[in-house]
Amino acid sequence: MNFTLSEEQEMLKKIARDFLIDKCPKTLVREMVADEKGYSPEVWREMARLGWVGLAFPEKYGGNGMSFLDLAVLLEEMGRACLPSPFFSTVVLGGLPILEAGSEEQKQQYLPRIGSGETIFTLALTETSARYDAASINVKAMADKETYVISGTKLFVPDAHIADYLLCVARTNEAAATENGITLFIVDARSQGIKSTVLRTIAGDKLCEVVFDRVRVPGKNILGRLDGGWSVISRVIEQAAVAKCCEMVGSMQQVLEMTVAYAKERKQFDRHIGSFQAIQHYCANMATDVDGSRFTTYQAAWMLSEGLPCAKEVAIAKAWAGEAYSRVSTLAHQVHGAIGCTIDHDLQFYTKQGKAAALTFGDGDFYREIVAQKMGL
Amino acid sequence: MDFKFTEEQERFRQEVRNFLEEELKQGSFQPSCDAWIQGYSPEFTKKVAHRGWIGLTWPKAYGGQGRSNIDRLILTEEMLRCGAPAACHWFADRQIGRSIIAFGTEEQKQELLPRILRGEAYVGLGMSEPEAGSDLASLQTRATADGDDYIIDGQKMWTSCARFMTDIYLVARTDPAAPKQRGISEFVIRANLPGITITPTIDITGSEAWAEVFFDGVRVSKNYLVGEKNRGFYQILNQLDYERAGLERLMGNYPLFDAIVQFARETKRNGRPLAEDTLVRHKLAQLQIEFEVGRLLIYRVVLVMDEGRAPNWEAAMAKVYSTAFEQHLANMAIEILGLYGQLVAGSKWVPVAGMASHSYLASKGYSLQAGTSEILRNIVALRGLGLPES
Numbered sequence: 001m002n003f004t005l006s007e008e009q010e011m012l013k014k015i016a017r018d019f020l021i022d023k024c025p026k027t028l029v030r031e032m033v034a035d036e037k038g039y040s041p042e043v044w045r046e047m048a049r050l051g052w053v054g055l056a057f058p059e060k061y062g063g064n065g066m067s068f069l070d071l072a073v074l075l076e077e078m079g080r081a082c083l084p085s086p087f088f089s090t091v092v093l094g095g096l097p098i099l100e101a102g103s104e105e106q107k108q109q110y111l112p113r114i115g116s117g118e119t120i121f122t123l124a125l126t127e128t129s130a131r132y133d134a135a136s137i138n139v140k141a142m143a144d145k146e147t148y149v150i151s152g153t154k155l156f157v158p159d160a161h162i163a164d165y166l167l168c169v170a171r172t173n174e175a176a177a178t179e180n181g182i183t184l185f186i187v188d189a190r191s192q193g194i195k196s197t198v199l200r201t202i203a204g205d206k207l208c209e210v211v212f213d214r215v216r217v218p219g220k221n222i223l224g225r226l227d228g229g230w231s232v233i234s235r236v237i238e239q240a241a242v243a244k245c246c247e248m249v250g251s252m253q254q255v256l257e258m259t260v261a262y263a264k265e266r267k268q269f270d271r272h273i274g275s276f277q278a279i280q281h282y283c284a285n286m287a288t289d290v291d292g293s294r295f296t297t298y299q300a301a302w303m304l305s306e307g308l309p310c311a312k313e314v315a316i317a318k319a320w321a322g323e324a325y326s327r328v329s330t331l332a333h334q335v336h337g338a339i340g341c342t343i344d345h346d347l348q349f350y351t352k353q354g355k356a357a358a359l360t361f362g363d364g365d366f367y368r369e370i371v372a373q374k375m376g377l
Numbered sequence: 378m379d380f381k382f383t384e385e386q387e388r389f390r391q392e393v394r395n396f397l398e399e400e401l402k403q404g405s406f407q408p409s410c411d412a413w414i415q416g417y418s419p420e421f422t423k424k425v426a427h428r429g430w431i432g433l434t435w436p437k438a439y440g441g442q443g444r445s446n447i448d449r450l451i452l453t454e455e456m457l458r459c460g461a462p463a464a465c466h467w468f469a470d471r472q473i474g475r476s477i478i479a480f481g482t483e484e485q486k487q488e489l490l491p492r493i494l495r496g497e498a499y500v501g502l503g504m505s506e507p508e509a510g511s512d513l514a515s516l517q518t519r520a521t522a523d524g525d526d527y528i529i530d531g532q533k534m535w536t537s538c539a540r541f542m543t544d545i546y547l548v549a550r551t552d553p554a555a556p557k558q559r560g561i562s563e564f565v566i567r568a569n570l571p572g573i574t575i576t577p578t579i580d581i582t583g584s585e586a587w588a589e590v591f592f593d594g595v596r597v598s599k600n601y602l603v604g605e606k607n608r609g610f611y612q613i614l615n616q617l618d619y620e621r622a623g624l625e626r627l628m629g630n631y632p633l634f635d636a637i638v639q640f641a642r643e644t645k646r647n648g649r650p651l652a653e654d655t656l657v658r659h660k661l662a663q664l665q666i667e668f669e670v671g672r673l674l675i676y677r678v679v680l681v682m683d684e685g686r687a688p689n690w691e692a693a694m695a696k697v698y699s700t701a702f703e704q705h706l707a708n709m710a711i712e713i714l715g716l717y718g719q720l721v722a723g724s725k726w727v728p729v730a731g732m733a734s735h736s737y738l739a740s741k742g743y744s745l746q747a748g749t750s751e752i753l754r755n756i757v758a759l760r761g762l763g764l765p766e767s
Binding site for chain 1: 378379380381382386447638641642652655657658659661662663665666669670671673674676677680694697698751753754755757758759761762763764765766767
């Protein structure tokens with residue numbers, strides 16, 4: 001039992017922190033909210049050069065052969081910096097599923113180009129029901145000779161507007177049980193019949209509606225087994241949920257530090273407001289929520305990294321972090337006073353991204369149900 | 378980073394489990410809430426002592442096992458999980474033994490430690506007074522030097538385990554002229570000395586949970602002063618961290634948690650198991666989530682201890698969190714039971730052996746004892762986050 005990072009991980013964390021302080025100031029974050037693409041290709045290229053994008057891929061696919069836990073460290077720093085980037089979509093939602101379920105040929109074909117930053121991936125999973133269960137997959141892929149024809153609407157697809165490839169989760173067998181007729185397709189985003197529209201969200205992150213109108217995909221682009229895609233997706237949802245938790249832990253830590261710093265500097269009644277017990281207790285509550293989120297998140301990340309079954313630990317981490325974040329940001333605003341509620345203040349980025357992160361890849365209610373099942377209820 | 382126990386630790390857990398299961402099978406105790414602080418069983422304590430499980434973390438030189446705090450965490454986790462009656466040795470094992478080892482004289486160590494290790498010394502705590510609660514340094518009980526002795530006069534209250542304690546740990550003022558933090562000393566004395574009177578305090582549940590302890594001209598040898606005279610307040614701070622650090626703050630009512638989950642599985646409402654009701658499922662799942670968070674917060678405290686650091690704000694944070702969990706657990710249990718939730722142990726129709734109503738009431742005090750949640754949040758804010766003193 002040991003909750004501390006290794007020396008190498010501490011070093012990675014420090015390099016990431018320094019890089020992001022330098023390359024991702026809040027001016028960039030602000031600019032990217034309004035930007036059409038929503039990320040800086042220059043920063044993205046530099047991240048790829050640092051080996052971050054291919055961090056968790058084996059060396060034979062041009063990666064660094066590091067673990068999910070190492071990735072967690074990086075994601076935490078990205079969350080702390082509010083980094084606008086297709087990293088999450090490309091690595092967590094694209095690269096990891098290919099690494100896990102891809103054929104040797106697919107891995108050779110896609111992973112090196114993901115790692116080098118050339119190719120942007122994303123996952124087209126959720127639909128209009130906005131749920132994460134197998135029953136919600138209604139986009140259909142119909143076999144037609146050597147190809148499949150995909151039709152239907154995917155919603156809340158991150159970065160689809162800039163993606164080179166979409167992993168599309170589609171139903172290929174309606175007669176089979178809910179979880180048994182789902183297949184994953186690697187879809188070229190330039191295929192005819194794909195239309196992506198960026199939705200307007202609170203955080204200004206680029207979530208899209210993607211309409212597939214009779215999109216033709218070669219059979220060799222199936223990722224994993226025909227009709228056997230759900231087990232891959234279940235794993236992706238677990239990894240994505242924990243990866244979101246890592247980002248949230250970094251963000252919450254930053255919010256706590258900003259709040260404590262403000263409480264030490266802001267004076268009212270001729271005293272620093274941080275000397276008032278009401279403010280101190282708010283900050284203590286925030287710190288408790290941050291640490292609780294950190295430990296549950298790293299527990300799940302460690303288990304994923306070790307390849308241990310951890311559905312319950314993932315559920316605990318995501319349910320807790322999402323709701324803890326909401327409490328943390330409410331208290332942060334309370335301590336900051338009205339200035340924190342302005343569009344010019346940095347706190348608003350965290351408030352918005354935190355809520356978006358809490359909603360994505362399963363909210364508290366979704367995971368409470370999973371925990372209940374794991375309790376034998 | 379590593380979130381699993383070693384094989385050796387898992388084996389130790391299994392050994393503790395086997396022992397407890399055997400005891401349960403033989404009917405030597407019934408799982409009950411608050412058993413770590415109210416469960417009186419000298420027989421059970423002697424069995425635990427016989428296995429070397431008292432003083433597990435103490436140095437071998439003093440008869441301990443020299444094992445890690447993680448091992449002690451495993452031991453206490455299993456004890457708490459089945460609500461084992463460990464009150465006779467809990468305080469001595471948790472804090473008084475450590476305190477004697479850190480500050481005591483060789484004579485004190487030789488006299489007290491073997492008795493604790495054999496499961497024969499049950500040490501109560503004499504800290505709070507009517508006018509000294511959160512502001513412990515305001516205490517007024519005096520120890521006045523008289524030749525080779527001290528004469529103790531005053532009153533302690535909220536002393537747990539007082540009805541069966543053999544010894545009492547005591548903080549008393551030894552220099553009334555000094556600033557309040559600098560005139561306090563620690564003692565560990567026998568509880569049956571002439572001049573000591575114990576009056577039970579009945580708690581909100583109707584149990585004899587605490588007592589007032591009166592000292593009227595109690596004469597003790599100077600040999601019973603622990604550590605440095607007038608430095609007691611500084612010595613005690615460390616002890617308070619240990620007092621707050623443990624799983625008992627999270628798992629004191631674990632038997633209720635088990636029972637309410639079982640109840641939801643087995644009880645039908647309108648022909649349908651309660652466990653199938655989404656509201657009930659989510660309440661129980663939320664408790665499980667909160668429990669696991671608390672567990673990791675406490676594990677962190679223990680890891681800090683095993684690094685050789687004194688857990689301070691980490692212990693404070695864990696205790697604030699954990700006692701709030703215990704209160705939430707009791708409240709949720711009552712909500713799930715509905716009208717039955719108000720029935721007390723022994724009543725006709727009472728569910729879950731009356732543990733829900735008992736815990737609901739008993740848990741009001743959890744966020745007060747061993748540091749109120751307000752004092753503990755101050756510690757987190759000042760020492761953990763570096764906010765300025767008010």
